[in-house]
Amino acid sequence: MSSVRVQGLTKRFGNHAAVFEVSFDVPTGGTIALLGPSGCGKTTILRCLAGLETPDFGVIDIDGEPVFDHAKGIDLAPERRGLGIVFQSYAVWPHMTVAENVAFPLKVRGMGAAERKDRAARMLELVGLKGFEDRSATLVSGGQQQRIALARALVHEPRLVLFDEALSNLDTRLRQQMRMELRMLQERLGFTAVYVTHDQAEAFGLADTVILMNNGAIEITGPSREVFLHPRSAFAARFFGMNVLEGRLLESQSDPRYLEAELSPRLIVRGVAAPEQDLQPNGRVLACIRKDAVHVFRPERPEDATGTIVAASFLGAEEEYLVEVAGVRIQTIGAAVGLQKGDAVCVTMAADEWVFVR
């Protein structure tokens, strides 16, 4: 049984389709992340789910009940969809105390004051804010506001919880910590979750399934690991920060397990085709490889060198290089070994790491 079913969802602003014919399912208790660059329509989908935006076409079912159906003229008001939501700005109401914020969903549902207080206190304890009940909501830090917003979204045990860039305003360390906590909380309470984010680490860390969006439409859907390891399009490869190099697919292959592509007259690489690609021999191909799958090191003998460092930038634990191999420039990232611009290096790229897409 799926908790969320979206079919043919389309939303236009003026002439511009912010979301175009998007369909996906989330199973009950499942987690899904809508991932993509800025302006690709992630937030719009989320707002359509919440009832804050009225789609132009499509159907949205939540727990088997249609909350929006263009053809049947169904459009439930947000408050009748029984959801929880966390916004990027947290939207913690500044004129209420922490406990009042958290108890709000219970209050509007007519729960008595005593029980409300009890449930809000338990929820606050769960998100690590025990003892903050009577503080003014303006007097807590950003990270704490985020927890308040989270407690508020969960306190009424909604069937579906929506997160719009919920962690984006936190600093890196807090973000990592919250990501783990959120994941654990979700597993413990078992709510269905839809996350919207532009940060791949967040998407992979939080969700079982990732939907990569491109300009209002779905680019790829799949389990997190698969989507990342086997990008099925140049867009996905670029989005995940891979090298995407243009080349020509060769006809003859020396090894039947691999395809071969010529990136420059002197650089031929071996790799595998991404699923569902229609690759033509002798045709144009895009060869993709993750930056960390390209290794550079100092050769033992100078004449063994195959490439030259064009640029180096030190990032702390890691170092990023732009290396030129046989006239092709490739980005690599790896342990900081202190190579300098102009250094002659050996470059190795495993055949299994190259993915060919059209």
Next chain:
Amino acid sequence: MSGQGEWAQKRLPAAGVAVGVILIAGPFLATVVRSLLVWRDDSPHLSLGNFANLFGDARFVSAATNTLVAGVCTTFFSLILGFSLAFLVCRTDMPGRRWLETANLVPFFLSPYVGAISWIYLLAPHGGLLPALVRTHLGISLEWLNIYSVPGVIFVLTLFYTPYVYLFVTPPLREMDASFEDAARVHGASFWYTTRHITLPLVMPAMLSAGLIVFVTSAGLFDVPLALAAPRGIRFMPTEIFAMVQYPSDLGKAAAFGMVVLTVTVMLTLWQRKFLAGRRFDTITGKGYRPRTIKLRLPTKIAALTLEAIYVGGGVVLPLFVLLLVSFSKLWTGRFLWRTATTGNYEYILTKYDLTRTAIANSLFLAVTGATIGVGLAVLQGYYLTRGNPKRRALMETLLSLPLGIPGIILGLGFLIMALHTPLYSTLTIILIAYIARFQPFATRNVTAMFMAINPELEQSARASGATWKQTMRHIVLPLLKPSLIASWLMLFVIFIRELGATILLYAQGTETISVAMVVLSERSSGYVAALAVVQLILLLVAFIAFQITRTPISQRST
């Protein structure tokens, strides 16, 4: 050369602030001292006699009561009306809201005195346009609707003070991060529940600020009680102070009354700065959606438009309409007759009558000179308040903003006491000084806000590229301030053209202004008054149109 620049940078803004402080301290001290002096045997003695005299006077009690009641009621109704109108314009799809957004602001630019006399023409028990029309066409008597009353004063004040609230709550309503409301909706609150428990509390700080300003300024306004209460002997604070200065005058008692009012307004203003400043919510977060517009259903749409029709009709259309009728009538009797329509009133006041011609010239002179000096001072003060000595800034800001709450007639009284027995007495100059003292802080507040929005690095880069302070001001700061300078100038112009409260105690023969001339003529001919009011209105509307053209409308700013 650079030494000279340094000097200008340090001294000029400080001098601007000093002028502002003197302009407020002078009349304040004069009022304090005068209220404590009693003449015995032709020599002044220090005494509390004036206060005893005042508090023992039944007229003081009735004036204070009426003023308080009218102030509180006006505030209450203006808050409700201002919030409703702002909500309709900002948050709903009410038809014509683009146009109404501006129409709701028009009363802000009109003269309350003219508004009050228009409502006399409209609603006076005898000779009012509306009662006559209703009687002939509907057969209902409206005689019981007496505009000469405390409710009448409240009614007209509400029409004129609603835009203050409207101006205060429009920005938070429009720019509030929509997720505050969206979160409430998703978590189960209906639209009305959200409006009551989320939206309203979030704009409450703006409402309280607006409410306080409306209370202080409406209670101190001389114009409306003069037109609507004084003729029936109903006492209000400003008219009572005016009466105390008239022959046989009792300046000591008037000063004592002034002290009471000053104490209350200064305390309220300080309380507001202290209390409300800490309660302002940050409702505009960087990344956020703008609130959605609500689709009104037909009955709500009709109700919304009716409210707008009542407000714009009562505040703008009907008064303008009746003024035109009266100004073209030979003799106003509550009905307009084409047969006797005449342009004689205009001819008379514009070409024949010295009083009105002088008054128009004086008003124009005061408005243009005053606005120019006021804006000049505002630039210096704004510079000081945002870039000057950080230790003194807060104190100076408080001091310089004090006149905003002080009734014009009280400041006028202070300047009258100061100027008495000096050559300044009964000159245009003293009126000009009083105008600047009372109203220039509006410009300072505008300009200061603009200064705050200008990143100091823009100036620093100019200085780093070799420009002197004066060159930086001229080529960088002033061009950036320009929109705010124009708006401030027009605002001061409007205020000065219609000013009455501060003028009424300071004018003399030959230094009348348009508003004073209307008061003087009001006992002679309604036709002259109406024609003069129309002339004043034209000046105000020109300024209003210029204001609308030069500012970016709120609706365009929000996209």
